[in-house]
Amino acid sequence: MISKFILRGLDGRLTAFLIAALAYVVLIAIGNLFIPEGSFLHVPTYAVSLMGKYLCYALLALSVDLVWGFAGVLSLGHGAFFALGGYAMGMYLMRQIGTRGVYADPTLPDFMVFLNYKELPWFWYGFDMFWFAAIMVVLAPATLAFVFGWLAFRSRVTGVYLSIITQAMTFALLLAFFRNDMGFGGNNGLTDFKDILGFDIQSDGTRMGLFAASALALCLGLIICKAVVASKLGKVLVAVRDAESRTRFLGYRVEHYKLFVWTLSAALAGIAGALYVPQVGIINPGEFAPANSIEMVIWVAVGGRGTLYGPILGAILVNGAKTYFTGAIPEIWLFALGALFVGVTLFLPKGVLGLYGMLRQRFEKTRAPRETKRTADPVSQPSEAE
Amino acid sequence: MKAFIRFSIALLSLFFILGTSQGMAAEDPALKEKISALAEGSYSDRAQAIQSVAATGDDRAVPALEALGEGLLFIVKSDKSVVIGLDEGATVETFDPVTGDSLGSVPSGAVDKIKVNNRLRREIRSALGALTLLSDDPKVRLAAAGAIFKSKDSDSIELLDTAIAKETVESVKLAMQEARAAAVLNSSRDMAEKQAAVALMADRGNQSALAVLLNAKGSAEGPLLVDIDNAIAAIEKSLAIWDLAQNAWYGVSLGSVLLLAAIGLAITFGVMGVINMAHGEMVMLGAYTTFVVQDIIRTSMPGIFDYSLLIALPLAFLVSGIVGIIIERGVIRWLYGRPLETLLATWGIALLLQQTVRSIFGPTNREVGTPDFLAGAFKLGELTITYNRLAIVIFSLLVLAVLMLVLRKTSFGLRMRAVTQNRRMANSMGIKTNWVDAMTFGLGSGIAGIAGVALSQIDNVSPNLGQSYIIDSFLVVVFGGVGNLWGTLVGAMTLGVANKFLEPFAGAVLGKIILLVFIILFIQKRPRGMFALKGRAVES
Numbered sequence: 001m002i003s004k005f006i007l008r009g010l011d012g013r014l015t016a017f018l019i020a021a022l023a024y025v026v027l028i029a030i031g032n033l034f035i036p037e038g039s040f041l042h043v044p045t046y047a048v049s050l051m052g053k054y055l056c057y058a059l060l061a062l063s064v065d066l067v068w069g070f071a072g073v074l075s076l077g078h079g080a081f082f083a084l085g086g087y088a089m090g091m092y093l094m095r096q097i098g099t100r101g102v103y104a105d106p107t108l109p110d111f112m113v114f115l116n117y118k119e120l121p122w123f124w125y126g127f128d129m130f131w132f133a134a135i136m137v138v139l140a141p142a143t144l145a146f147v148f149g150w151l152a153f154r155s156r157v158t159g160v161y162l163s164i165i166t167q168a169m170t171f172a173l174l175l176a177f178f179r180n181d182m183g184f185g186g187n188n189g190l191t192d193f194k195d196i197l198g199f200d201i202q203s204d205g206t207r208m209g210l211f212a213a214s215a216l217a218l219c220l221g222l223i224i225c226k227a228v229v230a231s232k233l234g235k236v237l238v239a240v241r242d243a244e245s246r247t248r249f250l251g252y253r254v255e256h257y258k259l260f261v262w263t264l265s266a267a268l269a270g271i272a273g274a275l276y277v278p279q280v281g282i283i284n285p286g287e288f289a290p291a292n293s294i295e296m297v298i299w300v301a302v303g304g305r306g307t308l309y310g311p312i313l314g315a316i317l318v319n320g321a322k323t324y325f326t327g328a329i330p331e332i333w334l335f336a337l338g339a340l341f342v343g344v345t346l347f348l349p350k351g352v353l354g355l356y357g358m359l360r361q362r363f364e365k366t367r368a369p370r371e372t373k374r375t376a377d378p379v380s381q382p383s384e385a386e
Numbered sequence: 387m388k389a390f391i392r393f394s395i396a397l398l399s400l401f402f403i404l405g406t407s408q409g410m411a412a413e414d415p416a417l418k419e420k421i422s423a424l425a426e427g428s429y430s431d432r433a434q435a436i437q438s439v440a441a442t443g444d445d446r447a448v449p450a451l452e453a454l455g456e457g458l459l460f461i462v463k464s465d466k467s468v469v470i471g472l473d474e475g476a477t478v479e480t481f482d483p484v485t486g487d488s489l490g491s492v493p494s495g496a497v498d499k500i501k502v503n504n505r506l507r508r509e510i511r512s513a514l515g516a517l518t519l520l521s522d523d524p525k526v527r528l529a530a531a532g533a534i535f536k537s538k539d540s541d542s543i544e545l546l547d548t549a550i551a552k553e554t555v556e557s558v559k560l561a562m563q564e565a566r567a568a569a570v571l572n573s574s575r576d577m578a579e580k581q582a583a584v585a586l587m588a589d590r591g592n593q594s595a596l597a598v599l600l601n602a603k604g605s606a607e608g609p610l611l612v613d614i615d616n617a618i619a620a621i622e623k624s625l626a627i628w629d630l631a632q633n634a635w636y637g638v639s640l641g642s643v644l645l646l647a648a649i650g651l652a653i654t655f656g657v658m659g660v661i662n663m664a665h666g667e668m669v670m671l672g673a674y675t676t677f678v679v680q681d682i683i684r685t686s687m688p689g690i691f692d693y694s695l696l697i698a699l700p701l702a703f704l705v706s707g708i709v710g711i712i713i714e715r716g717v718i719r720w721l722y723g724r725p726l727e728t729l730l731a732t733w734g735i736a737l738l739l740q741q742t743v744r745s746i747f748g749p750t751n752r753e754v755g756t757p758d759f760l761a762g763a764f765k766l767g768e769l770t771i772t773y774n775r776l777a778i779v780i781f782s783l784l785v786l787a788v789l790m791l792v793l794r795k796t797s798f799g800l801r802m803r804a805v806t807q808n809r810r811m812a813n814s815m816g817i818k819t820n821w822v823d824a825m826t827f828g829l830g831s832g833i834a835g836i837a838g839v840a841l842s843q844i845d846n847v848s849p850n851l852g853q854s855y856i857i858d859s860f861l862v863v864v865f866g867g868v869g870n871l872w873g874t875l876v877g878a879m880t881l882g883v884a885n886k887f888l889e890p891f892a893g894a895v896l897g898k899i900i901l902l903v904f905i906i907l908f909i910q911k912r913p914r915g916m917f918a919l920k921g922r923a924v925e926s
Contacts, residue, residue, distance in 0.1 A: 074726045148906075155910040160661050160725045164860050165906045171857050172902035175895050290857060294663075294733050301730060334741035341734020345727045346720055 006223060008230045017309065018219055025215045032208055045204045049279050050323065052211035054316045056276035059218045061299040061311035063268035066225050068297065069306030070234065071261050072241030074159075077166030078269050079293035080173050081141035083283065085270025087177075088140050090190035090283040091124060092133030093201070097194050110192070111185045121183040130197055137274040138267045145266030146259065153255035153262070158244065167290050174288035189284025196278050207279070214275045218312070221268050225308055228261065237261055298337070301344050304351025313352060417442060421450050421483050422468050425461040425500050433509045440513035445526055448517050450483035455510040459483070460497040471497060515545035519562070524555045531561040538598065540573030564590055571602040580606075581613050588617035592768055596621045628768035633886050639775045641882025642782040643844070645875060646837035648859035648866075649785060652874040653830030654710075655863055657806050660718055660827065661729040664736040665859060666852025667743075668831045671709060672702035672838020673847045674743060677752045684755075692757040695839060702835035709739075710831025714824045722823075736852065744849040754842040774843045781840050785833060790871055792829075802826050806869075861905050867915030876916060881905075 028051065031043035060082050067073040094109040103113040107120055126132040148169060152162055180186035199206040228234050239247040240254050248254045277283045286292075295318075303314025318340070325333040348355055420442065423435040436454075439447045453459040453470040460471040460478060469480040469489060478497050480489040502510070518530035519542075527549070534542050546566040553559040567583035584602075587595040596618065603614050647669060654662045662668075676698040683694050690697075713735055721728045756774060763772040793799040804812040805822045813819045838851075845851060858881075866877025881901060888897030909915075 068726075074729070076729075151907070151910045155913055157909055157913045160729065161864060161909060161913060163661075163726065163729060164864055165909050167857060168861060168902050168906055172899045172906075175899050175902075179895055291853075294730075297730060298734075331741070331745060334737050334744075338734040338737030338741065341737065342717055342731050343734075345731040345734070346717065349727070 005231060006227045008227060010223065010226070011230075013309075014223065014226055017222065021215055021219050025212050028211065029208055032204065045207050048204075048211045049207050052207070052214045052279045053276060054319050055211070055214035055218050056272045056279070057296075057299065057315040057319050058312040059214070059221050059272035059275075060269050060296055061303065061315035062218070062221050062225060062308060063265040063272065064296050065300045065303075065305060065308060065311040066228070066268070067262055067265045068300060069308075069311075070229055070237045070241060071258050072244070073258060073262060074163045074297065075166045075262075075265075076163045076290060076293050076297065077170035078265075078296055079290075080166075080170040080288055081145060081266040081269035082273035082276070082296075083173070083177075083285075083287035084141040084144060085137045085273030086277040086283040086287060087184060087190070087273075088127075088133055088136040088270070089274035089277045090193075091127040091136075091184075092130060093193040093196060093278060094190050095124070095128040096196065097192065100194055101192070109185070109190070111188065111190075112183070115180055115186075117183075123183065134274075137270050141266040141270035141273075142263050145263045149259045149262040153258045156255075167293065170288050170293055171290050174285055174290070177285035177288060185284070187285060189282060189286075190277075191282040191284075193278065193281055201278055201281070210275065210279050214279070217271055217275055221271070222308060222312070224264075224268075228264070229308065233257060233260070295337070298341055298344065300351075302340060302348075302351055304353035307351070307353050310351045310353040317352070417444055417447060418484055421447065422466070424450070424454055424459065425466075425468050429503060429506060433506060436506065436509045436513050440517060445517060445521060445523075446484050448514060449486065451510050451514050451517070453483070454500060454502060455507055455514070457499060457502065459500045461500055462492070462497050464496065468500070469497070471499075511541060512545065515542065515549065519545055519549040520552065524558050527553070527555075528558050528561055531558065531565040535561070535565040535568050535594070535598075538568045538572035538601075540569050540575075543569050543573060543575075564595075568598045571598060577608070577610055580610055584610070584613045584617050588620055591621045591624045593625065596625065625768070631767075632769055633890070634883060635769060635771065637883030637886035638779060638879065639882070640885055641879035642779040643841065644858055644862050644882055645786065645878035646778065646782045646840055647834075647855040648862035648874055648878055649782070649789065649871075650830040650832070650834035650837060651859045651863050652866075652871055653789070653833065654827055655860070656869045656871075656874070657802065658823070658826055658830070659725065659868075660722075661725050661732065662718075662827075662830070663729055663733040663856065664713065664739060664852075665732075665831075665834055666854070666856035667736045667739040668706040668710060668834035668852070669838040669841060669855055670743065670847075670849065670852040671706045671739070672698075672835030673754065673842040673845075673851055674747060674752070674838075675702040675705045675835065676839045676842045677747075677754050677847055680755055691755070692759060694755070695757060695760075695843075698839045699836055702839045703832040704835075706835025706838070707828040707832030710834075711824050711828040713831075714827035718827065719820070719823065736856075740849045740852070747849070749849060751846040751848045754847050756843055760843065778840050778844065785836060786871065786875055789833065793871070798822075798825065861902070864909060864915055865905050867917035870915075870917040873915055873917035 028043055028048060031041055032045060032048050035042045037044075060078065063081075064075060064078050067075055095107075097109065099106050101110040101113075103110055105113050108117055112120070127136070148166075152165065157165065176182055177184050177189075178187050184190070193201050195201050196206065196210075199209070229237075236247065236252055236257050239250075239252070240257060244254055273283075273287075299315040299318050300311040301314070302310075302318055303312065304310025318337075321336065322333060325336055344351065350358065417439075420435065420439045424432055424439070426432070427435070436451070439451065449470060450459060450468070458470055458472065460469050460480065461467070462469060462480075468483055470483050470486075471478040471480045473494065474491070476494060477491040478494050479491050480497070481487065482489055515530075518533075519527055521527055521530070531546075531549075534546065543566060546562055546569065550559060550562050550566065553562060563586060567586040570579055570583040571587070580602075584599065587599055599614050599618050599621070603611065603618070606614050647666075650668065651662065651665050654660050654665065676695065679698040679701060680691070680694045683691050683697075713732070717731050717735065718728060721731060760774045760777055763770050765771075793803065801812070801817045801822050802825075804815070804817060805819050805826075809819055812822075841851070841855075845854075862877045862881060863874055865881065866873030866875070884904075885897055885901055888900055891897075892900060
């Protein structure tokens with residue numbers, strides 16, 4: 001049944017995407033590991049990590065699109081789920097350091113020794129095992145999302161109000177994780193990781209593996225999202241997005257649908273965070289900053305909301321531009337980002353992917369003005385009303 | 387002891403400054419000569435010398451006399467001059483006895499300590515008393531009484547008695563009596579006198595009186611101990627009440643800051659329903675307008691610096707208001723009915739404004755001065771209230787009141803409310819809804835600019851100023867109830883006071899977290915805030 005559920009989403013476009021992703025990973029792997037350094041085709045390891053980072057962002061953007069594009073829930077707090085997943089992974093990586101830390105304490109991470117902890121706090125138990133950390137990567141953000149969503153959707157907090165309280169949520173977590181006595185390393189966060197699953201985290205092979213894992217996670221995430229969207233559940237979600245009250249009056253338990261997709265989205269964001277942390281080598285409370293969460297939304301908006309492919313494209317485009325601008329002309333970056341927010345919302349309401357549809361529509365209109373009944377846009381359109 | 391002498395020297399330089407400002411000669415050879423006489427002759431000669439120093443009534447002789455009493459006055463062998471010295475083993479650090487200027491270190495063999503006996507010490511004490519407690523300047527007398535209150539020197543009791551008898555200024559007299567009580571409690575005087583002193587301390591009822599009593603408690607016994615315990619309990623109780631009042635004041639103060647930041651948002655978000663994430667940047671623009679105004683005043687006409695804030699207020703309103711109108715006409719009007727898109731677009735505008743300000747004024751904090759009439763503080767019982775905080779509380783209420791008048795009593799306010807309640811009907815009645823939209827947004831933004839002028843007095847003026855207020859102000863508006871200015875007032879004050887009352891128990895950060903969680907939960911319970919608008923508009 002599950003396979004049938006999954007297969008429903010597996011159309012030609014998705015298959016093409018998956019094959020392209022596979023080819024991409026294989027090419028990068030060959031370029032990084034087998035083509036010698038100095039060759040024109042060699043892909044340096046830092047570039048692999050950078051691309052791995054973008055893929056994590058893409059997965060994160062996908063998770064935002066799932067709730068915003070299909071359920072109409074604009075989350076300004078997805079950074080919190082991302083960071084929680086990252087912290088879960090970071091805790092595992094901290095425990096792996098063992099006696100190689102500065103203070104060489106076999107159980108306590110360096111910062112705890114520094115802060116005079118006598119023993120490991122209870123919530124750090126189990127993180128020396130990868131399987132436990134892997135479960136927590138999904139469970140921690142999903143639990144937060146479930147509780148938060150259960151409260152919010154049940155009392156019908158919608159639209160802008162929901163956006164504002166998600167922002168308050170991530171802000172509260174930001175403040176909390178900044179505290180030293182929370183036991184998560186305070187404002188320095190978790191860093192100085194040594195190895196993951198026994199592999200040296202700095203080595204080319206591990207970096208390549210993490211990149212491939214990110215690509216795999218993105219593909220799996222896309223398959224899951226696609227399946228959800230293609231199912232009857234997905235159709236109800238779109239109905240909720242476009243006319244919430246009407247859907248409720250038709251007898252659907254709107255809050256259940258929203259809660260499911262909200263929790264799923266948080267779990268995906270958590271996975272993205274977990275893959276992100278070993279590739280950048282640090283997780284700190286800055287990831288909870290409300291500004292980060294808003295930036296995620298713009299990736300989705302740039303790529304095209306409610307398309308699933310768009311956010312992936314948007315995340316990679318925006319972050320690529322960010323990497324370039326902050327390196328080359330840093331003063332320009334915030335101008336560019338600000339202009340992007342304004343420009344996309346005003347002129348590209350359907351994002352870059354929508355642009356293609358819009359242009360085609362216009363082109364066909366001029367070519368065959370009598371053919372007016374045609375609806376050329378296969379992309380589902382977000383409604384204008386909330 | 388060294389610290390004490392250093393303090394005296396600092397005090398001396400202070401007196402010196404006071405002295406010069408009163409037109410006295412900077413170098414006073416007569417006084418110097420009298421101080422030099424302290425080192426010479428027999429004990430009785432020197433006793434006379436001390437009396438003659440006291441007879442000058444010159445405060446600047448105080449450190450020299452104190453040093454003599456403590457055995458820190460030295461005579462330099464080479465030129466027979468008198469210096470204050472700090473013995474540091476092999477060397478002696480020397481200071482001028484009158485001006486307190488450092489004269490450098492000399493080997494300890496080069497100076498002789500001026501010896502004193504008990505008779506001289508008595509003379510010195512009464513001379514000091516005459517110079518300080520009996521000084522002509524009430525400020526000096528008050529300071530002397532305060533010093534004895536701190537030192538609880540039981541030898542000064544007689545002097546205090548003399549001083550109290552002569553004292554004419556009521557507040558100084560009170561301070562002297564308190565100093566005397568503290569000294570009595572520290573002396574070996576009889577029970578009745580000590581009990582009277584305890585009663586006096588209980589009347590004073592502040593932190594330092596409590597410290598004096600706690601100190602005296604150790605050596606007390608019998609009825610005196612009972613008295614002291616009662617007095618301590620009474621003081622602690624009154625201090626707890628003052629503590630409460632202090633927290634309440636801080637809370638109101640924070641609440642007024644929140645109110646100022648949120649009040650413009652209550653218009654743009656509350657009345658128009660526009661999610662303006664650039665609201666904080668409007669506040670920032672107001673603060674930078676203040677900076678620019680002050681900068682121009684400083685360079686061209688420093689005389690009117692005290693009025694800089696008054697000049698900045700209308701300018702900030704105009705700057706932020708015009709920027710707001712441009713934003714509304716340029717961006718927001720295309721996005722009506724799409725609140726989430728509005729949110730994103732205004733966030734983009736916020737980034738643009740921040741970066742623009744950063745490019746023009748630089749990323750660092752800018753100094754905004756405080757006019758003289760806002761500097762300083764006054765004491766209300768045990769509360770210390772700074773004038774600028776008080777001004778902000780009053781100002782925020784004033785802005786709220788004016789805004790309410792505009793909304794309720796002017797024709798613009800009427801049109802604004804009409805457009806809010808039923809846009810198409812208002813349009814049909816001939817109201818230019820586009821124009822009203824732009825003006826309303828301009829009004830909200832302008833008020834944010836005014837808030838910026840006020841907040842520049844208590845916060846850092848940097849490009850990130852707005853960011854620190856945006857989340858708080860949204861929470862205030864949502865908590866208070868959208869579309870309701872009273873709700874904004876109550877919301878801001880509730881959050882401010884709650885925050886300050888949580889701080890002592892939970893710490894500043896945890897207190898804030900608790901509040902955020904509380905608001906998140908509160909919105910679940912009442913999704914439209916404390917004072918929600920009722921009616922059909924709610925379900926739109």
